[in-house]
Amino acid sequence: MARMVARGLRLKRSTIIQTGVNYQQYYPSYLTPALLSSSSVIIVAEKEIQQQLVKEKIPRLQQWLNTHKIIATNYKQDLINNSTLYVINHHDWLDLIINHLLDNDIVTIIEEAENLPDIITKYLSQEITSQDWYNLGLFFPHHQNFIRENLAKLTKLIYTHPINPYNSYLLEEEETIILRQLCNLVENEKNHQKVLAKFIHFQKALSENKKYINYFTVNRSQGTFTINSSPLELRFSINHIWKNVPLILLSNYLESQKYPINYGECLGLNVDNFTCLKFSPDGESQNLNLYFPHNFPFPNNPEFQNRVTQEILALVSSLKINHHPIIIIIDDVPLQAQITSNLAAYFGSRVQLNSLNIGENSILVCDIKFWLNYQSELLTPILLIFATLPIPSLENPLIGAQVAHYKNQKKDWFRLYLLPLAIKILQQSTMSIRKNQGVIALLDNRVNYRSYGVNILRSLEPYAKINYVDLYWQ
Template sequence: MNIVHCTRMLEVEVHQRLRSLLRTEGIPPWPHHLTLARLVTRALRLGPSAVMEIGGLAGVQGHYRVGYLAAALLWPGAVVLVAPADIQRRWLQVELPRLRVWLQVDKPLYREQAPAGCTDGLLLLTPQRWLQELLTPASPLAQLPTLIDGLDDLEQWAETVLTQSRSPQDWDEWVWAQPPCAELIRETQIALTHSLLSHPPNPYEQWLLSETEQNWLQAVWPPPSPPGWVRWATLERHLAQFTLHCSPLWALAELASHWPQRPWVGLGLALGHLSLPGVTRFRFAPHPRDEVLHLYAPAHLPPPNHAGFYQAICQELHRLLPLAQGLVVILVEEQPLQTQLTVALAAEFGSRVQRERTALEENGILVTGWRFWQSHQERLPAPSLLVIPLLPIPPREQPLVTARIDSLRHQGRDWFREYLLPHTLAQLQRTVAPLRGGRVALLDSRVCHRSYGAQILTALEPVIRYSRLAAFGSG
């Protein structure tokens, strides 16, 4: 069967063909397959561009992909598909082969590079490759409809692509390239080394460069011409070496003039933190009955800045752990607290306790940071209990976080509600998504006592909140 070439009828065709497949083939059940497929097709055909938040287990398990891939296969022309490598593997090994057979479509597939003058087919790109193409003047990809999966990490993708870095080895190259300035370059390197080593250690060993340090660099590494970029350094203290970085303060703003000229659609688990003017937003919420989150959020614990916080968390963990019937995951990004909890729990539970490892016992206790958990959770069994001692508020020890807060403060804006809180909500939504229908313990009592606590609970809906452990254990 040929691809439909009448774009006005394309939404109807996608709907009918997909509905037929849902009746006859083993497509994972999800109540919004048809709606998503129609919305994607309409956005690509008429605009405006759209972002679609897929909440709950469907977003984690990828059931929603059938809808937008069907729309892409039936689109009368070339379509760009952007996603990280793990999603692309799923496309190529599972969804696309099945859909091409079911839909009787022989649309060609290309990875990373399409033939010159390509007017048909699916072009699969990694986020980094796609962004590099967009930043290239007169890139032909800007003229193609684009679908982006995993859009949650767009900000991080953009920062990675746009950030300029200079390693310790670059100083040698500067010396070789500018022999008359060799002495000045070495003096600058030594001065920066001493200055950075004078900073007290922090968990990230990263700092914004001071005005004095930036002045030292003027002759060696001039600042970028556009305003709104910041310079910072990563220190390897044990080697007395550092890497310099220059990053845009707001990476998405830097991309604003490079977005595809044709409509595009982005999909992800939690997208409220992304500032994308001019797009239409849709949200497919978790199932209100089958995906209720059972949340233990006690109000009696001291706040994180209280001297008794660590002891209170340890006591609460000893009450929580006996309730678990399988893997327990304790999410702690702060390195000192992560170390303290790992040591304390290992002293009592022995080898059951592991820190950021994937080889775990069936009833293991994994103490991990947020990034490690998000990167490896697909390879681990679903935890019977997820414990979050602290809200994942972006740490002010990170240079870009500090710079953004300072920028918003100088503009008289609410830096917490405009920047920190949206990122916290998105992180929580992504993290609890695999636990829908299961149990999560959020031990940061600011959820109960601060004005933004209601927003956090709303973001986690559907949720049943327990303030007493006895009710949580039997719920």
């Protein structure tokens, strides 16, 4: 990997590397050539990793390599000729590249590139809060009654929506009409575009709703809501920013193939212009033990809840020693609460729900988002249980809108969108457990009886199928 990064830096050749591990395991492989390079280099990482790199990892590596490269957290073009290593966060980097403030001759290394689509989507999204509505009333004092009346109508409509796990909903026609009337207030205010930027953006998003996902998020406990707008297809918003920019994209997993075509298409990148490398798990040292029972009810079967509860209790009880935690991933909120309660009745305070405070003998019940966000910070589990396959829910408005977009194009939305996303989530969530050849239990019988189950199992290779769980030998 280090040789590939060094080659990309030397030739300014764009590269995509799928490492199969998280950044804690691969960071020396890109930092070393970046520090030894005679040219300036940009490293883009999330703020927490940026701080770790600047304060801990880079100084330690510089001392060991005996290098004296300038380290900076703010990009300045006048430092480029001084062989500087810039370590900046995603937001600052996007500000630079979208406004064409980066020198095209400098290579950019992007950490955790698997998150890049979500990061760019968040950057390009707009959110209107209650404070923004208040500011709008101050800006248009003669229209305050009009704003209040329409906000009251909008609030009433929003709170009639049934509760869902995401507290988010796509805007419906009546809500869109009200928002369009409110946003029309800014139509002729050309001299105050900066002050009214959010409303100007929403006016455009509402008029071009086939290009945007327009939705709202409710915080029922606080009695507030926000109106949100995100681009439907990133490539149309950002494909121009990649021109002549040498990139080295480092990720844990993007796709099953070496050339991540769908990933590139999402970002407007032509992967044919990239050198691509994909590391596969070592067949001996990173073999998974995979347990998936047959004759198990499907998740939509009324019997599933009781059967999955019994199976999880049996699996957890099968652990004879407690040197590693057990992780149970459940996205369904009522089922998550029931299983947590049942486990606590048997195992007491060992059971934790969505908590970072776990020990070697803990049993952690969490959703997939929590696990993906924090697995690198938690102790490596010996048993990882999935109650269901991590197929994204259509109740999530962002997922639902993407599925509708595929349907409108008459494309196979499941095999082209939901299934690759589920495989990606499964790959990313099982990386830490490979280190100690732990056990993954898939309690979703669709893996046995649906045609796409073969794709799911193939993505987990190398693995050894087991018919029962006996963890005493661990």
